[in-house]
Amino acid sequence: MAVTFLGVRHHSPACARLVADTIRSLRPAYVLVEGPADMNHRMDELLLGHELPIAVYTGYRDPQRRHGSWTPLCDYSPEWTALAAGRDAGAELRFIDLPAWHPALAEVRNRYADAEARYGEVTGRLCRAFAVDNVDALWDHLFEIQPADGLAERLAAYFDLVRGDTPAGSDDMAREAYMARWIRAAAADAGGRPVVVVTGGFHRPALIRLAERGDRNWPEVPRPPADAVVGSYLVPYSFRRLDAFDGYQAGMPSPGYYQHLWESGPAEAARRLTEAVTARLRARRQPVSTADLIAARITADGIAAMRGHPRPARVDVLDGLAGALVNEAIETPLPWATRGPLRAGAHPVIVEMIAALSGDRVGRLHPSTPLPPLAHAVLAVLGDPGEERLDLGEDAGRERSRFLHRLRVLRIPGVARTSGPRLGGGTEPVERWTLTESGDRLPALIEAGGYGVDPQEAAAAVLAERIRGADLDELADVLFDTALCGIGELTGQVLDDLARAVGAAAELGSLGRTLTVALAMWRHDELFGTSGATTLATVVEAATHRALWLAExxxxxxxxxxxxxxxxxxxxxxxxxxxxxxxxxxxxxxxxxxxxxxxxxxxxxxxxxxxxxxxxxxxxxxxxxxxxxxxxxxxxxxxxxxxxxxxxxxxxxxxxxxxxxxxxxxxxxxxxxxxxxxxxxxxxxxxxxxxxxxxHLIATRLVERRAGGGSGWDLMRLDAAPELVAAGRALDERVEAALRREGLIAS
Structure with a gap:
């Protein structure tokens, strides 16, 4: 078979260049890419001309399981360059992996999250041998900043070594067997013309072996169960969501840096990273002098030479910046020496460095991209940004309130209620909402489209999901939300569950919370649309009796x-x-x-x-x-x-x-x-x-008792001007917001 197997690390500029160059050189009949096979008939949609990063979001729901997963793509994703170069070369393009909803990927939230955890022992030995802190630094050391000569051979040796004789799990075996069927069929159909296969390096050794023998018929794309609801849509993605420092265990952290590396090479990427860190620090009035930058550059060059790098790598630049700009002792390891979310309490300069590494790029879909019905249904009636006051005593006010509550339950950004009926609080007949623009709204609507075709159906699915396995506190929350969303069919189900849970309740606080909600809905049944719900009365009666019994x-x-x-x-x-x-x-x-x-x-x-x-x-x-x-x-x-x-x-x-x-x-x-x-x-x-x-009344009576007269305000006022107090409170709020934004205190 004239098949070229390219094992890659996802989101790697070096791998992306190798893939594009190989396809341009071979001009294959087929380009086969690790990705969801059920998207093959929508390849034209994927290649419309979007601004990357984007992702394929797949939502799956059946009576037993709910699953959502993403297949992210950016400019320097090898999978993306394979598709783009393959189209330019006139090749047939195929995704060859199982659909994202398939049980073999049930535990995978992100298809292009690396498999390093499965061969951690080998990569750990390599890190020790090359004296680097982690697999990201190892990868840069071996591939990203090295000359391109011999890259394919070095990659093959690397992935052969890290996979070794490690047996794959049953899920990986199912995926690899399926991908091998596509490879055999494409090779047979190509009639001797080249076929290029682009997959994660972990799968490459097994696919080479499996592609040698077996049937050569095109495999069928698996169909979801009859009772399942499945939808796949393109969504705008962002560098923040791609970044390992924000919790995404992707192939590469620091997507902003690697975008520069892809576009301009290591030397320019190092310069742009230094400029981005400097700009962020100066924007926050942190002093960064020319002497500091010279010291950082000299230090980075020295570290790179000491580590045997032909040009400064990402960690060389970061270590140089940290050495020049951080003067205090740092008690925890530098974040690029480990992996995962940035820890609370990190040094402010380090926080800005990580933000500069991440970048702020946000993808944009082509205007012709199909959207799920839910997105159309919401965007058609959501309205312009601003404040809304809703009278819940009127039909129009109640309907608008239910629509906005459904969006709240779906966690659609830019929709916030500022006052109104609250769990355990008063039952105001008026609600106030604030609608704001949000770049995350469209992705959230597309992802929520997996729950249903309109806000009521989608919110009902979310609430039904919350019911399963809910405790008494959670059932009280769901009951209140079902009423606010106007989803009557769920209200009865929650009430039945609550009635059973109340009889077995052992914790007075949770029981009281349930009683508060049930009583409010019983008293204001017209407001909540729960008239005639006889189970409400049963819950109120049972909860009252049980609470007194527990209290005693x-x-x-x-x-x-x-x-x-x-x-x-x-x-x-x-x-x-x-x-x-x-x-x-x-x-x-x-x-x-x-x-x-x-x-x-x-x-x-x-x-x-x-x-x-x-x-x-x-x-x-x-x-x-x-x-x-x-x-x-x-x-x-x-x-x-x-x-x-x-x-x-x-x-x-x-x-x-x-x-x-x-x-x-x-x-x-x-x-x-x-x-x-x-x-x-x-x-x-x-x-x-x-x-x-x-x-104030208490203060007045105390003043009368103690001083024989006077104003109670004397005990309630501060010896400070009101504007000073207001300014102080505003400053406190700004400081707290900044600390939370930068990850210095927990949210």
Whole structure:
């Protein structure tokens, strides 16, 4: 067979040049490329004239499995140059690998992620032999910055060595057997003319062996199961998504650098990298002098010579820049000495260097590229950027709200709700949304197209996926989202699951959260479109009973207040108050539980306070002298926790009961400085349950008590101009946003 096998590393400029040169030289009858065979009939679409990087996104969904994967391509991907050069040479182009949805690729999120983990032992020995830190530096050392002479032979020797006698897994064996069938059929059909095969180097040795014997008929493209939904579309991609420093385990990290290497060679790539780092640092007002750049260049050249490089490689340039620009000690390894996402807390100069390496290129699809129905459905009605106010009491407002919530569930960028009904919060009849432009919107819509043809179908599929295996907290979230999205058929399913989960619930906080959601939807059924959902009433009733039963069994000494537990007691109070008569809830039994818990010294302070508040708010009067109860519970280490529970459930009762604030003021005044500092964090948390208007009322009464008159604002104002405070807060927000953006603190 006149077959030339080219084993490559994905996204390698050296391999891309070799592939293009080989095809131009041989002018083969067929160019066979590792890629999804079900895209062969859409080769013209792939070669429309897009601005790379782009990717083929494949979404797969059946009753048992959901899978999404990408086949990314950039200018210097060997697979791309194979297609482009093959088309120019008049060759027949074929992808020869199994479709991305196939079970053999079920664990593959990215088809062109390297197989280095499978031969890590060999590459580890090579790294030690050549005194380099990792396989990326090894690859540059052996191939990217070396002369092109003999590259094909060196690549073949490298991949023969790293694969060795390592047995492939069953998935790789299935893929290689399938690719070999395409190779045999193409060789037979070529009639003696050349055939060029471009695959990952890991597969090359096996394909050479498998292509020697077997049938020579064209293989069929596998069809998905009848109950599966499969879609493949081109999506714009970006260098950020290609970068190993952002978590993509591709063949090459630092795509911006390798784009320069592809376009201009090692010397120019080194110069452009230095310029990009300098520009980024100066844009952030980091001083970079000409002397620093000279020192970085001299250091990089010296390191390259020491390492035996004819020209500075990527790590040589980076080491030179780090040596010249970073003056402080660095406690962690430099990121290019390892692999994976950039660690939080990295030096700011290092962060800018990694960003310069990555580049900011974003692909663009040709205008004639087909889009999935979902993208058309959304873009036709989404509207222009701006603010939207929706009245949920009107049909038009509810429909628009449901449309935007479906996009939120699908995680479409540039669609953000700023106010409205929230889980565990109020049920405002008005929503406000902000729509902004986003370069990531089209890719997200294309990828979400695998879930359905319109926003309702796609959002329903996402929510159905979230239901499977969800715990009580997650079911509460899904219930709320199904209601906001207006997907009634799922609401009933979630409610049935919730009803079963409530009966087995063992955690008071999660149960309270579920009760909060179910009660809000029961009370405002017209707003949420849940009228007639009888299971809602069952969930409210069962959750109320179960929460009281769980609460009575909680024991524990002083500890920080558990606000989820307090919220659960608040949910019980609201259920008894708003649904008790309609649903026949036993308020008398609930009061008995509350009284017992309030007097139980083995119960946590926050739960005792909340139980007293529950009984007080339901009766309208305290069962015992509240001031006396306050004195009995006021222990510096736990007073704030007890008050947090009390204030959460009986804030207004406390505020308007004579003597309560005065008693509390006396107790605080009697505390030693040490006790006050111990109690202060919890006290601040407790008083946070009062809204600003009520805090002002408390401050006014304290001023009257202490000073005989005056304004409560005196206790609530800072001795600083409002504009200074506002500027300080704005600065804090900008600093935090910058730190998160640069990966210096966790998001």
């Amino acid at each position: 069994g909680v024991r524990g000494g002083p500890a920080p207040a558990d606000l989820q537990r307090v919220d659960a007691m608040t949910a019980v109070r609201d259920a008894l108050r708003h649904a008790g008569p309609s649903l026949g809830l036993d308020t008398h039994a609930a009061l008995g539980v509350a009284d017992r818990l309030a007097a139980c010294q083995e119960a946590p302070p926050d739960l005792r306070g909340a139980s007293m508040g529950l009984a007080w708010s339901l009766r309208g009067t305290a069962a015992a002298d509240p001031a006396r109860a306050l004195r009995g519970a006021f222990v510096p280490a736990s007073a704030g926790d007890w008050l947090a529970g009390l204030f959460a459930l009986a804030r207004e009762e406390v505020l308007h009961t004579p003597g309560m604030l005065e008693s509390l003021d006396e107790l605080v005044g009697e505390m030693t400085d040490h006790d006050f500092l111990v109690a202060l964090p919890a006290l601040r948390q407790a008083f946070g349950f009062f809204p600003p208007r009520e805090r």
